[in-house]
Amino acid sequence: MSDKTHAMYQPFLFISGAELLLVLFIFLLLFGSKKIPDFAKSLGKGLNEFKKATDEIKREISENTKDVKNEVNDVKRDMKG
Helix, strand or coil: CCHHHHHHHHHHHHCCHHHHHHHHHHHHHHHCCCHHHHHHHHHHHHHHHHHHHHHHHHHHHHHHHHHHHHHHHHHHHHHHC
């Protein structure tokens, strides 16, 4: 694991299994067992929409930079030849 990747996961190392269970128990008490599936469904839909949006942004960037990549490759070919 690189230093950057290790640093990215470091803040989550302080959460133990018992603390996670406590948080889930409190969540269950606050929202009730009938609301949790609805909450999970909404969260899943939101994450799916976020993924679609990021994929669309990546596609647009790729399409818009295609011309620049072609020009750079042409210049590289001209410099070699």
